[in-house]
Each structure stands twice: as structure tokens, then as C-alpha cells.
Amino acid sequence: MVWGMRKCTVFLSPALYSILSPPHLCEIVRTGTRTAPSSRHNAAAQGIQCCHLAGVFSGICGGGEVMELQDTEQQNSVSLEIIPRHEWGARAPTSQTALNMPVTYLVIHHSAGSRCFTPLESGKALRGIQNFHMDTRGWWDIGYSFLISEDGNLYEGRGWDTEGAHTLHYNKDSYGVCFLGSFTDETPRSAALQKVEILIRTGISRGHLRPDYILKGHRDLGDTECPGEALYEHIQTLPHFQP
The missing domain is CATH 3.10.290 (Structural Genomics Hypothetical 15.5 Kd Protein In mrcA-pckA Intergenic Region; Chain A)
Structure with a gap:
């Protein structure tokens, strides 16, 4: 815009x-x-x-x-609002490593916690995830690149430019997008599902994500049930998915 x-x-x-x-x-x-x-x-x-x-x-x-x-083919995206870190009360990272863009993979995760339907619920969940990643796991920051709540809000984690800590062996060439909640039995709401598709188109148009990107669920790249059975079934229907 x-x-x-x-x-x-x-x-x-x-x-x-x-x-x-x-x-x-x-x-x-x-x-x-x-x-x-x-x-x-x-x-x-x-x-x-x-x-x-x-x-x-x-x-x-x-x-x-x-x-x-x-x-226009050159701007193949809807204007995307990303809620910045300071608005959800993020701590400063202890270190950062720049990503070499455009990256190849976009990896879908779920937080496996409570589903978030309001900014207040989302902010609390985001701070909890960041505290766990930094204080318990010893990471530099919240691990995900972006996080999405049930009301369709998109939150900045490490963002476009910084290497994440979400998928072992793939962090240097991927973005990790986490849906806030547990999605074993049901998928996120449509507002949240639509937001990740807009995020992908925006990433391509801005040169962050390769046009021939590969979409994965976390379970495709590691020993985990993430992103939950219902959400994993959904992402298999999306363009560029590869198991």
C-alpha cells in the first residue's frame, strides 16, 4: 500500500x-x-x-x-499487515543471524497450546513461547519467523530477515510459520488459513521466498506430530506442498 x-x-x-x-x-x-x-x-x-x-x-x-x-504480476499480493514485536511485548533477542534470501522452504508448525481468538490471548501466548524458547531452551529469541492467531492476525517473530530456530537442519533456508493452538482434531479458522497464503504471496513478491518454494509440515522434516493431524491434512491441499 x-x-x-x-x-x-x-x-x-x-x-x-x-x-x-x-x-x-x-x-x-x-x-x-x-x-x-x-x-x-x-x-x-x-x-x-x-x-x-x-x-x-x-x-x-x-x-x-x-x-x-x-x-499486476509484479505485485502479486494483498497488502499484508504484520503486527510488530513491540506490540506483543517481545523481549530483545540476545543475538541474530541474517538469512540468505530468497529461501527455499516454508515450514508450517502449531504451538500445541491454547487457541488464541483475541490480541490479548495472543500476546500472552507469544510471550510465553518466547520465554520458553529463550529461558528453557536457551535460544536467542522466539524460534518462529511468524505466528498466526485464530482471528487472522499475523505476528512478527524473527521476521523476514533473520534466521529462525524452528526446524533442525533447515533454519538457514526456511521460514517457520506457527499457528497458535493445537490442531490435531480441527483446523484453524479460515481467517488464519487465508493469512498464511497471503504471507506466501507477499514473501515471493518481495524477494524473500523463492517462486518455486517448497511447503512442508514440521513432521515432514523431523520426528514430531507438529503441526497436528487436521492442519497437516489441510496444508497438503495447498500449492507447492511436498511431503
Whole structure:
């Protein structure tokens, strides 16, 4: 998302962009917020004028904000919000090692703890995981690259640039994404599952993840039940999965 002169550009994947074609306008950006999908009639009622020219939607909102929705192969991602470490109360790492990007693997984990449905629950779980990794296991920081809660929030762990500690022998060439909760009997909610797919597309478009990346469950690379049977069954249906 690029802001300037009260103008915002949102880049969408081709699949999502097709949803936005007339007669529907799916996203209305007003100072960083989104509305629910609405018909063109409802959008007009909100003071929005829409046009469809050369693959670009432009909307002029009541407050004067200008929005553009653009489909491009070079920016094949929806704007992704990652909640930074300071917002969940992370401790500073004791050391760091840079990743050599783009990496090859994206490894799915679960925390095997309580499922988190609110930011308050997630923050408590994240701090607990970090304390366990640092104080009990003796690691430099929380081990995962990113963590996802049931409400679809995506939290920064070690992030894009730093080597994780989540999958033995693969940390130097992978990102570890952990779903907060135990997912042996049921999968995470759809908001959480959709977020990891957006994360993957964003990683590719920004050069962090190889376009021919390989998706794995933690159990594929180690002696563990992680990420739980139900979640593991789901990720086998996703593109680029290899057992």
C-alpha cells in the first residue's frame, strides 16, 4: 500500500482482482481501514464514484481519499499487515543471524497450546513461547519467523530477515510459520488459513521466498506430530506442498 497526497494503491492477486471486476467493489480504503464487500450500488451510496479503465479501479471517497485497485504480476499480493514485536511485548533477542534470501522452504508448525481468538490471548501466548524458547531452551529469541492467531492476525517473530530456530537442519533456508493452538482434531479458522497464503504471496513478491518454494509440515522434516493431524491434512491441499 503506497500513501501520498491522500492516494492509496492496493495490489491484488489475479484471483482476488477478478472478484473486484464490475459490478462489485470489494475493498474501500479509507485512512487504512477496509469495509466489508459491497455492491456498486452500496458503494455509490457511500459517496464513491467508480470507473473501470485499463484494468484499474479508482474510487473517490467522501473524505477526498483516492483509491486505486490494480492487478499486476509484479505485485502479486494483498497488502499484508504484520503486527510488530513491540506490540506483543517481545523481549530483545540476545543475538541474530541474517538469512540468505530468497529461501527455499516454508515450514508450517502449531504451538500445541491454547487457541488464541483475541490480541490479548495472543500476546500472552507469544510471550510465553518466547520465554520458553529463550529461558528453557536457551535460544536467542522466539524460534518462529511468524505466528498466526485464530482471528487472522499475523505476528512478527524473527521476521523476514533473520534466521529462525524452528526446524533442525533447515533454519538457514526456511521460514517457520506457527499457528497458535493445537490442531490435531480441527483446523484453524479460515481467517488464519487465508493469512498464511497471503504471507506466501507477499514473501515471493518481495524477494524473500523463492517462486518455486517448497511447503512442508514440521513432521515432514523431523520426528514430531507438529503441526497436528487436521492442519497437516489441510496444508497438503495447498500449492507447492511436498511431503
